[in-house]
Amino acid sequence: MITRKALDRRTFLRGAGAAVALPFLDSMVPALATAATTVEKPVRMAFVYVPNGIDMRNWNPDYEGKLEALPRILKPLEGLKNDFNLLGNLTHNAGRALLDGAGDHGRCCASYLSGVQPRKTMVDIKASVSFDQIVANQVGAKTRFKSLEVGMEDARQAGDCDSGYSCAYTNNLAWRSETQPLPPILNPRALFDRLFGADAALSPEARKKRALYRRSILDLVSSDAKRLALDLGPTDQRKLDEYLTSVREIELQIERAEKDNARIDPGMDKPYGIPADFAEHFRLMTSMMTVAFQADLTRVATFLVTHEGTSRAYREIGIPDGHHPLTHHRNQPDLMEKVAQINTYHVQQFAGWLEKLKSIKEGDSNLLDNSMIVYGAGLSDGNRHLHEDLPTLMAGRAGGKFKTGRRIVYRRETPMCNMFVTMMDRMGVPVDHFGDSNGALEGLDLT
Amino acid sequence: MQFASSARPPTAILYDSDFGRTIDSVLALGLLHGFAGKTQARVSALTINFPCLEAAQLCDMVEAFYRRPVTNPAAAYLAAAAIGVIDAQGKPAEAPAWVKTALSKAQGQSKALRWNDTAVPETLIRNDLAAQYDGNAVLVMTGAATNLSRLLALHDTEPLIAAKVKMLVIAEAGFEADAAAAKHILAEWPTPIVFCGNDVASRLAFPAKSIESDFSYAPEHPIAAAYQAYQAMPYDAPACALAAMLYAIRPDDGYFGVTKKDKRSNLTFIPEKHDAVVQKFSEMVSAKPVFPNPRRSSQ
Numbered sequence: 001m002i003t004r005k006a007l008d009r010r011t012f013l014r015g016a017g018a019a020v021a022l023p024f025l026d027s028m029v030p031a032l033a034t035a036a037t038t039v040e041k042p043v044r045m046a047f048v049y050v051p052n053g054i055d056m057r058n059w060n061p062d063y064e065g066k067l068e069a070l071p072r073i074l075k076p077l078e079g080l081k082n083d084f085n086l087l088g089n090l091t092h093n094a095g096r097a098l099l100d101g102a103g104d105h106g107r108c109c110a111s112y113l114s115g116v117q118p119r120k121t122m123v124d125i126k127a128s129v130s131f132d133q134i135v136a137n138q139v140g141a142k143t144r145f146k147s148l149e150v151g152m153e154d155a156r157q158a159g160d161c162d163s164g165y166s167c168a169y170t171n172n173l174a175w176r177s178e179t180q181p182l183p184p185i186l187n188p189r190a191l192f193d194r195l196f197g198a199d200a201a202l203s204p205e206a207r208k209k210r211a212l213y214r215r216s217i218l219d220l221v222s223s224d225a226k227r228l229a230l231d232l233g234p235t236d237q238r239k240l241d242e243y244l245t246s247v248r249e250i251e252l253q254i255e256r257a258e259k260d261n262a263r264i265d266p267g268m269d270k271p272y273g274i275p276a277d278f279a280e281h282f283r284l285m286t287s288m289m290t291v292a293f294q295a296d297l298t299r300v301a302t303f304l305v306t307h308e309g310t311s312r313a314y315r316e317i318g319i320p321d322g323h324h325p326l327t328h329h330r331n332q333p334d335l336m337e338k339v340a341q342i343n344t345y346h347v348q349q350f351a352g353w354l355e356k357l358k359s360i361k362e363g364d365s366n367l368l369d370n371s372m373i374v375y376g377a378g379l380s381d382g383n384r385h386l387h388e389d390l391p392t393l394m395a396g397r398a399g400g401k402f403k404t405g406r407r408i409v410y411r412r413e414t415p416m417c418n419m420f421v422t423m424m425d426r427m428g429v430p431v432d433h434f435g436d437s438n439g440a441l442e443g444l445d446l447t
Numbered sequence: 448m449q450f451a452s453s454a455r456p457p458t459a460i461l462y463d464s465d466f467g468r469t470i471d472s473v474l475a476l477g478l479l480h481g482f483a484g485k486t487q488a489r490v491s492a493l494t495i496n497f498p499c500l501e502a503a504q505l506c507d508m509v510e511a512f513y514r515r516p517v518t519n520p521a522a523a524y525l526a527a528a529a530i531g532v533i534d535a536q537g538k539p540a541e542a543p544a545w546v547k548t549a550l551s552k553a554q555g556q557s558k559a560l561r562w563n564d565t566a567v568p569e570t571l572i573r574n575d576l577a578a579q580y581d582g583n584a585v586l587v588m589t590g591a592a593t594n595l596s597r598l599l600a601l602h603d604t605e606p607l608i609a610a611k612v613k614m615l616v617i618a619e620a621g622f623e624a625d626a627a628a629a630k631h632i633l634a635e636w637p638t639p640i641v642f643c644g645n646d647v648a649s650r651l652a653f654p655a656k657s658i659e660s661d662f663s664y665a666p667e668h669p670i671a672a673a674y675q676a677y678q679a680m681p682y683d684a685p686a687c688a689l690a691a692m693l694y695a696i697r698p699d700d701g702y703f704g705v706t707k708k709d710k711r712s713n714l715t716f717i718p719e720k721h722d723a724v725v726q727k728f729s730e731m732v733s734a735k736p737v738f739p740n741p742r743r744s745s746q
Binding site for chain 2: 064088089091093096097098099388409410411412413414415432433436437438
């Protein structure tokens with residue numbers, strides 16, 4: 001007998017002090033559902049921000065149209081080049097000095113998603129609500145978390161980080177209000193707990209006890225999972241199993257990272273729970289963002305890979321020099337080469353995330369197809385601190401609305417905010433204008 | 448940490464022209480560079496209201512002539528300042544023959560300019576104005592008012608114009624080519640407007656003898672090449688754009704009279720000043736490029 005019953009999209013597996021959201025399952029679609037009644041596949045949106053600009057000589061292809069041979073920095077994305085668009089000539093005028101003098105790193109990061117020039121100050125900070133938060137406020141009611149703010153580099157929130165600009169500007173991407181940035185979560189365990197722990201129901205004692213016994217969160221919800229499995233078909237059972245396995249893998253990654261850190265010389269400034277290895281840390285954070293998107297825990301995420309202006313060294317790839325000093329290479333080939341290596345290393349990590357998103361099926365498409373994942377920076381040439389032709393890569397098809405696999409070069413001085421206006425529209429939050437936009441971004445849509 | 452100078456920089460000139468249609472638009476850019484070389488003005492933004500890519504290429508070639516050459520190969524990828532060109536709406540204008548001739552003969556580097564290398568004019572002007580001190584910018588316009596009308600229509604831009612622009616100087620020839628835009632500007636432009644009318648322009652001309660004698664320091668000077676390509680030599684060129692530009696840069700030097708009515712003023716011709724004005728045209732348009740020390744970016 002066929003019924004029109006369906007599993008609620010908001011079903012959680014629950015256990016003592018834990019709740020695990022579920023991915024999109026076929027059982028969530030009512031039997032005999034028509035196209036019109038098919039459960040909405042949400043569109044997700046994420047920004048991955050890398051600091052200090054990018055070596056644009058090795059980022060921009062010398063052609064337009066269909067993506068063919070990729071420049072050196074983008075080579076790690078070779079297998080994904082039908083899944084993204086590379087956008088040229090987008091400009092953030094609000095990142096420029098505009099009479100405020102030095103401080104391009106502070107300005108470019110604070111203006112990146114807010115679209116306004118931040119006030120030059122170390123105390124009474126002021127920018128504007130970032131567009132991701134405008135979207136989050138609209139679509140966030142449908143998800144457990146309005147948005148996720150994720151990062152990888154510990155950074156202070158006060159003091160002078162760039163020529164009189166507060167560290168709040170260089171160390172945050174998302175702004176809840178014009179005076180309230182949203183600091184990124186840096187610790188994978190904290191992110192894991194936020195995503196999967198039922199904090200409100202857990203007393204401090206219970207929380208301590210859970211940490212003591214290091215039980216898998218899946219153990220806590222296992223009886224609920226078993227009960228649910230009885231009601232699922234074979235396909236959904238497999239999906240559920242894969243999903244819970246991926247949650248368990250993240251748990252294991254975190255445990256491994258914590259054990260690794262225990263062996264590290266305490267002289268290293270690494271907080272408990274954060275992997276020492278950059279790539280491992282990146283993989284962990286993006287794995288959890290993946291699960292958050294997959295389970296529709298949130299539809300909006302920002303990922304500040306390292307803070308703007310960072311002088312982090314990349315010994316992982318044999319570069320002991322600080323990132324920021326390197327970008328002021330004054331056109332010295334050896335220094336430019338190191339910048340290109342760092343840029344490529346970042347893209348390698350990003351490619352891994354896109355592959356993961358693409359591997360997760362959602363109906364007849366995949367999680368990447370149903371997303372808009374932007375990878376970019378607030379500066380183009382880090383040597384000269386340029387705010388035009390910002391490196392911008394948009395992966396995903398926004399739920400089948402975008403045509404991908406192309407290099408699209410807009411006319412110079414095209415506002416980056418035009419892209420935000422387009423993205424807001426695709427997220428179901430249409431606006432007439434945002435920041436200094438003068439329209440929507442043309443050329444992305446299928447039609 | 449860097450500290451900004453307490454002194455204001457010279458007046459920023461934003462020049463929206465019908466570059467490629469008339470020779471006096473080219474001469475006016477030369478005049479502007481002449482004053483810029485003496486730090487009496489700044490070339491802040493260049494936009495073109497004639498939808499012709501070759502015109503933009505010629506403009507870029509003139510700019511390249513006055514630009515410090517890039518000698519470091521590693522820095523050669525750095526783009527020059529953008530030139531805004533009105534959207535061709537898929538129908539770019541055919542380049543006039545004289546523009547093509549000038550492009551083939553003039554000294555320069557930027558013949559490869561594509562549409563996507565040009566900027567959206569209204570955003571270029573808006574962005575440039577945002578970087579100016581209050582009241583320290585002057586807009587000079589020759590040709591149709593389309594670009595400025597679109598600028599005025601940008602969200603939240605009118606207050607910016609009101610704060611930054613001291614005046615808009617319009618060379619009247621061609622102003623009505625886009626009647627709706629002209630009407631929009633006259634009705635809503637928030638700063639004083641000064642017109643340089645045909646009655647002034649008809650009394651002034653740029654002398655051919657200057658082209659023949661004052662540009663010899665650069666055998667392939669782009670302005671001289673454009674002048675020679677525009678008409679059979681010798682001829683004296685019209686000077687409406689030149690007069691507008693001269694007034695915009697040196698409004699207090701008494702080269703022209705001014706009659707004022709509400710926020711609109713009109714330049715008037717002063718016969719006694721004729722020779723001084725023409726002399727200033729020749730002197731400044733033919734001035735040798737001056738390469739100031741490159742300014743450090745605002746990091």
